[in-house]
Amino acid sequence: xxxxxxxxxxxxxxxxxxxxxxxxxxxxxxxxxxxxxxxxxxxxxxxxxxxxxxxxxxxxxxxxxxxxxxxxxxxxxxxxxxxxxxxxxxxxxxxxxxxxxxxxxxxxxxxxxxxxxxxxxxxxxxxxxxxxxxxxxxxxxxxxxxxxxxxxxxxxxxxxxxxxxxxxxxxxxxxxxxxxxxxxxxxxxxxxxxxxxxxxxxxxxxxxxxxxxxx
Amino acid sequence: xxxxxxxxxxxxxxxxxxxxxxxxxxxxxxxxxxxxxxxxxxxxxxxxxxxxxxxxxxxxxxxxxxxxxxxxxxxxxxxxxxxxxxxxxxxxxxxxxxxxxxxxxxxxxxxxxxxxxxxxxxxxxxxxxxxxxxxxxxxxxxxxxxxxxxxxxxxxxxxxxxxxxxxxxxxxxxxxxxxxxxxxxxxxxxxxxxxxxxxxxxxxxxxxxxxxxxxxxxxxxxxxxxxxxxxxxxxxxxxxxxxxxxxxxxxxxxxxxxxxxxxxxxxxxxxxxxxxxxxxxxxxxx
Numbered sequence: 001x002x003x004x005x006x007x008x009x010x011x012x013x014x015x016x017x018x019x020x021x022x023x024x025x026x027x028x029x030x031x032x033x034x035x036x037x038x039x040x041x042x043x044x045x046x047x048x049x050x051x052x053x054x055x056x057x058x059x060x061x062x063x064x065x066x067x068x069x070x071x072x073x074x075x076x077x078x079x080x081x082x083x084x085x086x087x088x089x090x091x092x093x094x095x096x097x098x099x100x101x102x103x104x105x106x107x108x109x110x111x112x113x114x115x116x117x118x119x120x121x122x123x124x125x126x127x128x129x130x131x132x133x134x135x136x137x138x139x140x141x142x143x144x145x146x147x148x149x150x151x152x153x154x155x156x157x158x159x160x161x162x163x164x165x166x167x168x169x170x171x172x173x174x175x176x177x178x179x180x181x182x183x184x185x186x187x188x189x190x191x192x193x194x195x196x197x198x199x200x201x202x203x204x205x206x207x208x209x210x211x212x213x214x215x
Numbered sequence: 216x217x218x219x220x221x222x223x224x225x226x227x228x229x230x231x232x233x234x235x236x237x238x239x240x241x242x243x244x245x246x247x248x249x250x251x252x253x254x255x256x257x258x259x260x261x262x263x264x265x266x267x268x269x270x271x272x273x274x275x276x277x278x279x280x281x282x283x284x285x286x287x288x289x290x291x292x293x294x295x296x297x298x299x300x301x302x303x304x305x306x307x308x309x310x311x312x313x314x315x316x317x318x319x320x321x322x323x324x325x326x327x328x329x330x331x332x333x334x335x336x337x338x339x340x341x342x343x344x345x346x347x348x349x350x351x352x353x354x355x356x357x358x359x360x361x362x363x364x365x366x367x368x369x370x371x372x373x374x375x376x377x378x379x380x381x382x383x384x385x386x387x388x389x390x391x392x393x394x395x396x397x398x399x400x401x402x403x404x405x406x407x408x409x410x411x412x413x414x415x416x417x418x419x420x421x422x423x424x425x426x427x428x429x430x431x432x433x434x435x436x437x438x439x440x441x442x443x444x445x446x447x448x449x450x451x452x453x454x455x456x457x458x459x460x461x462x463x464x465x466x467x468x469x470x471x472x473x474x475x476x477x478x479x480x481x482x483x484x485x486x487x488x489x490x491x492x493x494x495x496x497x498x499x500x501x
Contacts, residue, residue, distance in 0.1 A: 077421035088416055092229055104218060105422035149420065 001026055002047055002157060002190065007056035009042055009212075016042045017212045020056075024190050026156065029183040032192040033199055034209035040192035043209065044159045047190070048082050049073045061156065078106055081150025081158045085165035087142045089134040089149075095121065096130040099148045106153065120148045124178060140171025147178060157188040164193065222430035223437060226410075233406040234438060240402045241442025241485060242449075244395035245477045249450045251391060252473060255384045262380070266342040266373055271335040271350065271365045279331075279359035287359045288333065296341035296350055301334040308332065330361055343377075344370045399442075400488035403435055407492045411500075414493075418500055431493045432486055439485020443478040450474035 002024040009017040017039050024030050032040050045051045046058050049065065058065040063076045089098050096117055103113045121127045124144040134142055143163060150158055160179065164172035176198070183189045199206045208215045227234040273291075275284060284302075291297050303311070308329035335350070347370060351363050407414075417427045451474040 071423070074418075074421045074423045074426075077419065082419060088412070088419065090413055090416060101416070102420035105417060105420055105426055153421070 001059070001061065002188070003059040004043070004046065005057050005059070007046065007053040007058060009046065009051065010054045015212055020212070020214050022207055022214060024188060026188055027183070027186055029180065029189045029204045030191070031199055031204055031206040032190060032209060033194070033196065033206050035194055038209045039212040040209055041161055044082070044161050044190070044192055048080060048159055049076055078153045079155050081153070081155040083143065083146045083150050083158070083160045083163050085162040087134075087146045089142060089145055091134055094131055094133055095126060095137070095145050098134065098145055099152050102149045102152050116152055120152045123151070124148045138171065139167050140174055143167060143171070143175050144178065147175070151182065151187070155187070157190065158182065160189065160191040162192055162194070164195070219429045219433055223433035226430060226434040230406045230409055233409055237399070237402045237406055238438050238442045238445070241399050241439055241481050242445035244398055245443055245446035245481055246449055248391045248395055249446055249474055249477045251387050253450060253454055255380065255387070256473060258380055259377070262373055262377055263339060263342070266370070267339065269337060269342055269366055269370055271337070271347060271363060273333040273335065273354065273360055274330045274362040274364070275332060275359050276361040277330060283357070283359035287354060287357050290354060290357070291333065291335060294350065294353070296338055296346055297335055298338040299336035302331070303334060304331045305329055342370070343374050395484060396487060399439070399484050400491045403438070403485070403488040404492035404495065407431060407489070407496060411496060414496055415500055424497055427497065428490070428493050431489045435485040435489025436482045437485070439481040439483070439488070440478055442485065443481020446481065447474045447477040450477065
């Protein structure tokens with residue numbers, strides 16, 4: 001379960017989030033909808049513990065932002081996958097190594113790493129491209145790699161920050177379908193987007209955010 | 216562990232020219248630092264060589280008995296400051312005088328006026344005016360002693376020179392050492408900044424800070440040891456060549472061994488530079 005409780009976030013004199021409370025249940029697919037600058041990314045960063053609230057708290061499974069120790073944050077991040085609009089892939093490693101990297105940091109054994117990476121790449125439909133470099137792939141394929149990297153540690157939740165933003169319509173639709181499939185298999189998905197069309201066409205809960213407030 | 220080694224070596228490949236610049240900067244900094252160190256060491260050696268000629272001459276009273284002289288000798292020999300003791304009797308003193316000033320000078324006098332003496336050669340490390348004064352104080356009251364002489368002005372001058380040199384050595388070590396840390400740390404910083412994205416992604420996927428730090432530290436240490444080795448080899452061969460080509464420079468024998476100190480120093484500086492740089496980056500990342 002993901003929970004934010006009366007969270008405020010200020011940076012300098014600017015209030016980025018104001019009294020935000022939300023709850024995402026296990027296995028849910030939720031859209032966080034709002035225009036650019038509304039505070040969507042800040043919400044995701046707070047849930048990923050990249051930032052701490054100025055006031056209020058964030059809870060993720062057993063981890064609470066007001067009590068968590070800094071050394072536990074990496075462990076938490078292995079339980080929550082995150083994907084971005086710009087994919088954030090390592091340009092100097094091939095697809096297999098990019099995905100394996102997320103397991104390497106956990107100290108996983110080589111054999112387990114190989115098996116899991118191949119399974120995950122197959123799941124996102126990229127098993128055959130494992131030896132390619134990121135620049136050789138299309139935007140949609142690169143986003144699939146970043147999803148595979150986010151999934152390879154078998155997280156309970158996936159945070160997606162405008163994952164369709166840089167993709168053409170067809171690729172965006174494929175990625176969206178992939179996220180829906182993952183959600184069907186039990187992964188909680190919280191997806192930040194500015195695309196109101198998604199809210200109208202898909203049967204998922206939608207949290208509206210504007211000027212740092214959730215409606 | 217294998218991950219750390221693999222990543223550290225891959226780091227050089229990934230940063231390409233930057234890694235070389237970092238190694239080169241370390242080498243240049245250490246050549247400057249080590250070069251100055253060798254020059255200072257050689258100057259120390261030179262001064263010590265001059266000081267090794269300093270002797271204390273204890274002139275003995277003509278009335279001194281054999282027992283009193285032996286007692287004085289015994290006391291002097293027991294002192295750690297005394298390296299060598301030479302007894303010069305009146306005849307030997309006369310012979311030495313004639314050797315210096317020519318024969319015939321002493322013929323006009325019926326009695327040999329030159330006193331017998333003890334020539335004290337000092338152990339290295341006890342050749343300062345302070346130590347000499349302590350020896351003199353310890354024996355001047357002995358009955359056998361008539362007068363004590365040593366090149367006081369010279370020793371004091373050399374002492375002052377050593378004092379200044381020590382001050383310069385400390386200053387040079389601090390200033391050049393700090394400058395080396397600064398330059399090396401900034402160069403390493405550039406190579407690490409070039410991989411800021413990788414570090415950000417490491418954090419994203421749940422890497423601990425120590426996991427992120429380890430390959431960079433090792434890379435810094437390897438780079439530092441390469442830079443240090445280049446500096447050490449250069450200093451060693453230049454020093455050797457100089458001491459063979461210009462023997463009169465009286466470079467301290469074995470001082471070139473100090474050149475090899477540049478390798479561990481390079482490793483330490485590389486590691487420290489990496490640590491500072493990675494800490495700076497980790498602090499600014501989420």
